[in-house]
Amino acid sequence: SFQEVVVQIERPTYNKPFLGGFRNMSTGVEFHNAGSQTKPKKRPDKGIQLFCKETQTVVEKNKPQQTRNTTSTQMTKIGLYVSNMTDKLITPGKYFTAEEYHKRRLEAVIVLQKYFRRWHAINLVQNLKEQRRLRLAWEAQEELQKKREKEEKLRREYEKKLNPKTKEDFELLYHDLELWMQEETERINRTLSGAKRKAALCALLDEETQLIACIGMHKLDANVENQQKAVLHLLDKCAQPRRWKAFDGKITEMDTQNSLRGKDLLEIYRSINTKDFLKDERTSVLLTLKWTVKEHECKLTQEIVALIDREIDLMSREVKECNLEGLRKRISTLFLQYIKTPEFNPGVAGLLKVPQDPLKLHKNIYFCHSCEKYLASTEFPLPANSRTIGRCRSCYRLDNEARQREAYFKYRLILEDLRKSEVDLQDDSKIVFLIQLPDMQYLIENIWNCQSALSACSDLYDLVMVRWDKQHEWSPWNTILLTKEEADAHLKLCNVQETYEAPFIYRIEQKHIRAKNYFAQIPAMSSFLRRSVNQSNAN
Structure with missing residues (x-):
């Protein structure tokens, strides 16, 4: 007969110690050794925290190891021969102490340092030689550049004296004339005396007069050329479009009515001043000018139209070109006056030296006591030690050319x-x-x-x-x-x-x-x- 017995299992509140075990290699299931252990006796609480110290032993681990290649050691014996053809005979070397070893290391370090310093010194010397070569080449280049610049300055100065164009060129020319006069006067005073000296000084004065007259002729020609360049520069400014810089840095240009008007007048002015035109081309240019000025009715435009009709009539009668130069000059001058009138060319209003508003003439206008002209304040040179308004620039320049002849x-x-x-x-x-x-x-x-x-x-x-x-x-x-x-x-x-x-x-x-x-x-x-x-x- 069977009887059912109820077994109560108490779950321990502590971990049981590991007592070893084994593992099935084929299935991988682990089996632990079990032991019977009664519930440990609980120590009475004394109200003091106690610590226990466990003894720790070394942890051992066993792991099998299998070499990849099976090797063996075999010695020669009776019945077995092992070849020794590949064997090596090793003999011990000379034994040296630690002191000798460190000494050899120090000697080797010294040798390395010696060769390194030699290599470093060679590189340093080569760098110094290269720097010296570059320095000498740079100095030679600078010296050559200075020589070229000096020769270029002398050439430009000689060219200015040979073909003077500006006021500064004539200033240098008069200065050289004064230096030449001083040298010649000193030579005459040193070498001659009496009547011969006076005759030589008179001849020198005549030669100076001729040179001054020659310089004056060159000055007149240069003034005509410079005046024509100034007129073209003024007209070119009138024809320039408006320019401004955009946010991206690009320059934007815009042609206005005033700039377009200035371009048309500039083209006409260049055309009427161009020589070697054929008869038909000249007639076409004059008719264009005539219809341009007839847009405004005044005394100036009427005079220009009358001169144009006169030139066309004379060209139809086969008059020589040389006889028409004066008439063409009058037409050009009157048309330039027409261009400089702001009523006909609004773009020129801001470029004229003389303001169109009469009230502005009372401001910054001074009287030159030398040439007896009323000029703007910009026409008067004012040295730093000057307290009053003196002579104008033109009078200063004329006095310098006549007396001191200094070059500024x-x-x-x-x-x-x-x-x-x-x-x-x-x-x-x-x-x-x-x-x-x-x-x-x-x-x-x-x-x-x-x-x-x-x-x-x-x-x-x-x-x-x-x-x-x-x-x-x-x-x-x-x-x-x-x-x-x-x-x-x-x-x-x-x-x-x-x-x-x-x-x-x-x-x-x-x-x-x-x-x-x-x-x-x-x-x-x-x-x-x-x-x-x-x-x-x-x-």
């Missing part, structure tokens, strides 16, 4: 370079724009003796004026005259007081004091001078 071309170049360099610095420099050519001439000749402060170079074409202290704006008491190369090196200095020697600095400061004494008399310079003194005291 080189001083003008130095002043233009100085103003350009000050504008590039963009630090609101003002004094440099108050200096005029006579002031610059006085500064260079009387204070700096027409030579560089460092090298005493006296070639004015190679000299420039720069700031003595580049932290302050340029002024006659904060400047130095140097060559272009010296100026580039000077502007790279951070502190001139530490770079230059004390005697040189003292000499420069004495020149600055002389400049201050000369320009302190000028009212416009006094405020700048006081400001510079205050800055010096603050520093």
Whole structure:
């Protein structure tokens, strides 16, 4: 008979210890060893936290390992022969101690360093040689460039004297004439005496008169050519379209009614002044001009139309070209007057020197006591030490040609370079724009003796004026005259007081004091001078 017994299973609240086991290799099922263990006796709680310390043994792990190739060691024995053809005989070398080993390592390091330093020295010398070669080539190139520039300057100056076109060219020509006169006069006074000297001086005076007359003829021809260029430049400005820069940086052009009108008048003016036209072409140009001016009825246009009809009538009668030159000149002059009238050509209103509004003539208009003309203020040169309005530019130029015959071309170049360099610095420099050519001439000749402060170079074409202290704006008491190369090196200095020697600095400061004494008399310079003194005291 069977009897059902209820067995109660108590789930332990602790983990049973692992007592080992095994695993089926084919199925992978693991079997653990089991043991009977009664419930451990619970220790009474003493209210103190207790810690137990377990003994830790090494963890061992067994893992089989199978080599890929089966190898074996076989020795020769009775009944077995093993070939020794591939065997190697190894003999021990000489034994050396650790001290000898480190000594050999040190010697090897020294050898490596020796060869490395030799390689490094060779590269350094080659680099120095290459730098020296490049430096010598650069210096030769610079010297050649300077020589070419000097030859080009002399060639341009000779070309200006040979074919003078501008006022500066005639200024150089008169200056050379004065130098030649001084040399000839000195030679005559040194070599001759008495009646022969007077005769030679009279002959020299006659020769000077002929040269002045020849220069005057060239000047008249140049004035006619320059006047024609100025007229074409004015008309070309009237024909220029409006230009502005867009947001993307591109320049946009737009033709207006005024610019189109200016283009038409410019084309007509060029056509009527063009020579070697055939009879039919000339007639077509005159008819175009006639219908253009007839759009406005006034006394000027009526006179132009009458002259055009007269020329057409004379050409129909086979009159020679040389006899029509005067008539064509009158037509050209009257048409130019027509173009310069803002009523007929609105684009020219803003380009005329004489304002069309009579009220504006009362402003900035001064009287020249030499030529007795009323001129704009821009026609009067105002040196920095001037207190009143004197003679106009034309009278100054005429007086210079007749008496002193000085050439301001080189001083003008130095002043233009100085103003350009000050504008590039963009630090609101003002004094440099108050200096005029006579002031610059006085500064260079009387204070700096027409030579560089460092090298005493006296070639004015190679000299420039720069700031003595580049932290302050340029002024006659904060400047130095140097060559272009010296100026580039000077502007790279951070502190001139530490770079230059004390005697040189003292000499420069004495020149600055002389400049201050000369320009302190000028009212416009006094405020700048006081400001510079205050800055010096603050520093």
